[in-house]
Amino acid sequence: MILFISVSAIVQMSLLEILLIGMVGFFVLSIGLVIIFTVYHSRLRQKEVQQHQREIWYQKNLLQGTLQSQERERRRIAHDLHDEIGALLTSSRMFLNAGISPVHTPLTESLNHILDEVMHHVRRISHDLRPVVLENLGLWEAIHAFGDTLALYNITFEFTCIYTPRMSQGNELIIYRILQELVNNTVKHARASRIQINCQLDDAHLLLIYQDNGVGLPSTVGKEGGLGMKSIESRLSLLDGMFEIRPAEVGVNFAIRIAMHRLNNDPYI
């Protein structure tokens, strides 16, 4: 009935009216469709962004959990190494010197020497796994302590720090592990004789600059990165930090920037 009335109404209308209604109608309809599309697109996009943010949050939580477990395990191993194996080695040495054979034979001297080396390595591994200086004296002292280790490899270490902000133990551990990874890479691969770490405040960000005078980075690092770089990347992601490989004439030059407000928060929240 309505359709019949509409058709008869259209037939009675003049060409002018039909054309005007058609033109304006199509114009308004098309603008309306585009507006609906734009609103729908923006809502879909918002949902996608929220979903992406949830995924990132979930992955961060997973990463935090993994790193926490890793640190707990390291502490346990360090404790076992130092308190149990270290103690056994010390006891072995005492028995050796108290001895069944004369104290200064070549054999006992070699055994003492080997035991000394083993105890030294056990102590080093234990400290690497669980940095006592970091726990007791804080990040900045722990970084200074790199110098003692690097001296054994004839590497000069310079650490200049204009700004030493206080931060949670969790954040200190993250930064320490990042610098530890960089130092290990230099020692193992770079054939460098000098390492410099500089710390300053830059536009409400903590800026750490790491430099060495070694052979520089291999060409493949930028594309995929070795495991070391991935480890740095993972840890830095917990602090929403930025890692930049800067151009250097000799060796490497890395910059790590972390917003100060992130350092005030616990990374494991």
Next chain:
Amino acid sequence: MIEYSFLLLAFLVGLFSLRKLNVDQRQILLLLTITLLVELCSDWLWRAKQNNLFLFHFYAVFEFLLLSTIYRRHLLSIVSKRAGIGIQIAFIIFSIINTLFFQDITQFNSYTITVSSFILMISAFILCYRWIVNLTLHNVMRIPMFWINLSVISYFSGAFILFYFSNHLLSESEDTRQLLWGTHAIFNMVHYLLYMVALLTYQEQRQVKKYTFHW
């Protein structure tokens, strides 16, 4: 005169922003340049009381080719390059046949313009659909093609009905024709205004620093 001032404004905006324009925007600027020239010639011929309808036989083909080239680039995942070129060639042939056998050079080429409008509108709606399905765009209003698309949809949807019936309007009164073409002039103003917005929209260039991790 008012609609010409919108056209001139859009053209000038495009000219001053020439260095910042992307491929789509440059093609729109070319279209506006040709449109301006055609309008000037058309106006000059009208004042000289000469038939100016032959201009639109060429303009319709040029406008379709330019806009369809833009859409062909954006709809490459749906319509292959060969198919797109095929449609353009078919349109040129249709236009020539229309001019030779149906609506000669002294008549308004309503059939050509109607077909052109219809194809461009369909292309515009397909592009909108593709944007919704793919969701690759962050902020669709910051993309020049969004405004070009909106301009095409809004203008051709209203005007194609008028184009189809335009030759039938010759028997209508002067007032009727003025009212309808006046409405068309409003669509044209919106058309050029949206082109101007498209020419003023610059996509952000995201610079990704090599070797920089940032969260």
